[in-house]
Amino acid sequence: DAKTTQPNSMESNEEEPVHLPCNHSTISGTDYIHWYRQLPSQGPEYVIHGLTSNVNNRMASLAIAEDRKSSTLILHRATLRDAAVYYCILTRYNFNKFYFGSGTKLNVKP
Amino acid sequence: GAVVSQHPSRVICKSGTSVKIECRSLDFQATTMFWYRQFPKQSLMLMATSNEGSKATYEQGVEKDKFLINHASLTLSTLTVTSAHPEDSSFYICSATKGRADEQFFGPGTRLTVL
Numbered sequence: 272d273a274k275t276t277q278p279n280s281m282e283s284n285e286e287e288p289v290h291l292p293c294n295h296s297t298i299s300g301t302d303y304i305h306w307y308r309q310l311p312s313q314g315p316e317y318v319i320h321g322l323t324s325n326v327n328n329r330m331a332s333l334a335i336a337e338d339r340k341s342s343t344l345i346l347h348r349a350t351l352r353d354a355a356v357y358y359c360i361l362t363r364y365n366f367n368k369f370y371f372g373s374g375t376k377l378n379v380k381p
Numbered sequence: 382g383a384v385v386s387q388h389p390s391r392v393i394c395k396s397g398t399s400v401k402i403e404c405r406s407l408d409f410q411a412t413t414m415f416w417y418r419q420f421p422k423q424s425l426m427l428m429a430t431s432n433e434g435s436k437a438t439y440e441q442g443v444e445k446d447k448f449l450i451n452h453a454s455l456t457l458s459t460l461t462v463t464s465a466h467p468e469d470s471s472f473y474i475c476s477a478t479k480g481r482a483d484e485q486f487f488g489p490g491t492r493l494t495v496l
Contacts (some may be wrong), residue, residue, distance in 0.1 A: 289444070305486075314474045314487030315425070316383075358424070367478060367486060371425040 275359045280376040283349045291344040291375050293359030298339050303362050305369070306333065306344045315358065318344065320355040354379045383409050385477050387488035394465055395496055402460045402473030402491045410455035411477035415485065419472040431458045465495045472479070 276294040283289040295304065303322050305317040319326055319333045321342075325332040332345040346353055358374040384398040384407040395399050404414055413432050429450050431437045437450035447469075449461040462469055471493050476485040477495075 300434060305484075309425075312472070312490065312492070314476070314490050316487070317484055320484070367485070368430060369415070369425075369476075370427060371417075373424050 275361060275372045277357075277359055277372060277375045280378065282380065283315065283346075285351060286348050286380055286381050287329065289349045289377065289379075290344040291352070291357050291359075291377065293310075293343070295339045295359070295361055296340045298361055299363070300324065301363050302340050304333065304339075305335075305360045305362060306331070306357060308357045309374075310355045320358070335340045348376075349368060349379045351375065351379050351381060383386045383477075383479060384484040385475065385486045385488040387473075388476055389491060391492045391494075393431060393494045396466050399461055399463045399494060400465055400474055402458070402462075402475075402493075404476045404477070404488055405429065406456045406457045406486070409424075409477075409479050411458075412455070412480045413478045415459040415476045416450060416458075416460050417474045417476070419490075425474060425491055436487060443454050447475075448452065462493065465493070469493065470495045471479075 306318040306319040308318050309315045317327055319331050321333045334343045356369050356374040356376050360369050385390045386405045416428045418428050419425045427438045427440050428443045429439045431450050431452040432456050433452050439445045452458040472490050474490045476487040478485055
């Protein structure tokens with residue numbers, strides 16, 4: 272399975288944009304890029320996913336590099352409730368196992 | 382919505398006893414359910430994949446006789462930790478899919494403490 276690499280931690284100020292990077296240099300053509308986040312003592316929560324094109328939803332935006340070897344999760348205005356561990360995960364279509372990496376712990380300062 | 386529940390949310394048991402954890406999809410039929418384990422300050426580790434009516438598929442290194450998984454219906458999967466020991470203490474999380482291969486819905490987790 273293709274692996275992902277994320278920074279261990281990042282810090283942001285409240286109401287400022289946050290760009291969370293993810294490297295996946297061994298990604299294959301059929302791998303989807305998923306982002307989930309996990310608050311302490313809770314199950315992960317879906318954030319966004321994409322294949323090749325950039326994606327937007329009410330929570331965030333996903334920017335995917337042209338060669339798909341990296342992607343960036345963008346939170347447009349961080350709030351204190353966005354403080355969580357963010358996981359970037361690759362899955363092959365119709366083979367939907369998730370293998371979590373170490374994720375990025377986002378700290379949001381008021 | 383797509384809501385997944387787990388019961389119990391927290392359990393404390395004595396070493397040597399067995400503990401059953403339930404995972405339910407409340408408002409959809411789950412073709413596949415997954416079980417994860419998470420130790421403190423670590424990431425989630427996939428333990429097994431469970432399909433309704435068939436045997437679970439375990440990840441390498443996970444003891445199938447230790448962690449019994451039953452997926453008797455499209456809305457319920459159970460994980461039984463048999464003869465639990467203190468090293469089995471962990472946060473156990475389940476997830477479920479609706480049939481689409483690209484999204485999993487996670488339960489709130491069950492914290493198991495084995496004394």
